[in-house]
Amino acid sequence: xxxxxxxxVKRFGGLVALNHVDFEVADSEVMALVGDNGAGKxxxxxxxxxxxxxxxxxxxxxxxxxxxxxxxxxxxSGVATIYQELALAGKMTVVDNIFLGREIxxxxxxxxxxxxxxxxxxxxxxxxxxxxxxxxxxxxxxxMSGGQRQxxxxxxxxxxxxxxxxxxxxxAALAVAEVRKVLDxxxxxxxxxxxxxxxxxxxxxxxxxxxxxSVMRHGRCIAVRETRxxxxxxxxxxxxxxxEVRAVAS
Numbered sequence: 001x002x003x004x005x006x007x008x009v010k011r012f013g014g015l016v017a018l019n020h021v022d023f024e025v026a027d028s029e030v031m032a033l034v035g036d037n038g039a040g041k042x043x044x045x046x047x048x049x050x051x052x053x054x055x056x057x058x059x060x061x062x063x064x065x066x067x068x069x070x071x072x073x074x075x076x077s078g079v080a081t082i083y084q085e086l087a088l089a090g091k092m093t094v095v096d097n098i099f100l101g102r103e104i105x106x107x108x109x110x111x112x113x114x115x116x117x118x119x120x121x122x123x124x125x126x127x128x129x130x131x132x133x134x135x136x137x138x139x140x141x142x143x144m145s146g147g148q149r150q151x152x153x154x155x156x157x158x159x160x161x162x163x164x165x166x167x168x169x170x171x172a173a174l175a176v177a178e179v180r181k182v183l184d185x186x187x188x189x190x191x192x193x194x195x196x197x198x199x200x201x202x203x204x205x206x207x208x209x210x211x212x213x214s215v216m217r218h219g220r221c222i223a224v225r226e227t228r229x230x231x232x233x234x235x236x237x238x239x240x241x242x243x244e245v246r247a248v249a250s
Contacts (some may be wrong), residue, residue, distance in 0.1 A: 003195065006060075033045070058186075077163060080156075094136075165194055217238070
């Protein structure tokens with residue numbers, strides 16, 4: 001497994017937000033994470049990304065035990081999170097956003113200067129890998145569509161050498177054509193050997209691109225299903241509690 005969480009507990013005062021959660025993602029897999037509001041999805045992904053530190057449990061990345069005390073720790077281990085808000089700098093260019101905090105520098109006479117051409121070349125390469133089309137890599141991100149901004153955020157994650165990419169509601173509030181493009185991004189990531197955690201309320205999107213589906217309810221991961229062996233009706237029933245939980249399937 002690329003990523004594995006075992007027995008994760010997270011408390012906020014007297015509230016147990018995560019109750020002994022087990023969660024794993026295989027190599028080159030799209031794992032969907034679904035659940036109703038308040039099920040614990042947000043707390044889980046924040047724990048995966050280093051924004052929250054678990055009170056109990058173990059996290060392994062590529063088989064090695066890791067301890068994420070901050071998002072920077074997660075990034076260094078190859079975990080990148082793309083939140084719904086994207087956290088892009090609107091009044092900066094595509095190149096600037098992709099290399100923000102990771103600028104390529106080349107020394108001249110002992111003084112480090114930004115290697116602008118190298119960053120432009122790398123940006124063009126990353127966008128081509130994802131088939132992202134933008135007006136110009138020198139365009140401000142705020143001038144782009146929601147799908148294009150998602151593409152820039154994913155390209156930034158790839159530039160960080162992320163092995164696991166967590167995508168929080170990437171198709172929310174997008175037009176149909178934009179949704180199609182973002183789902184294509186997810187498929188391309190899997191084809192390139194990346195693992196993806198896809199958090200979504202859109203069951204149709206989940207069934208279109210995921211390999212497995214983890215269902216959360218009341219702070220627990222109550223079921224895992226292979227997408228091709230389950231149905232939307234079963235998943236919705238598990239989310240709402242209307243469906244009896246069978247043994248967790250791998």
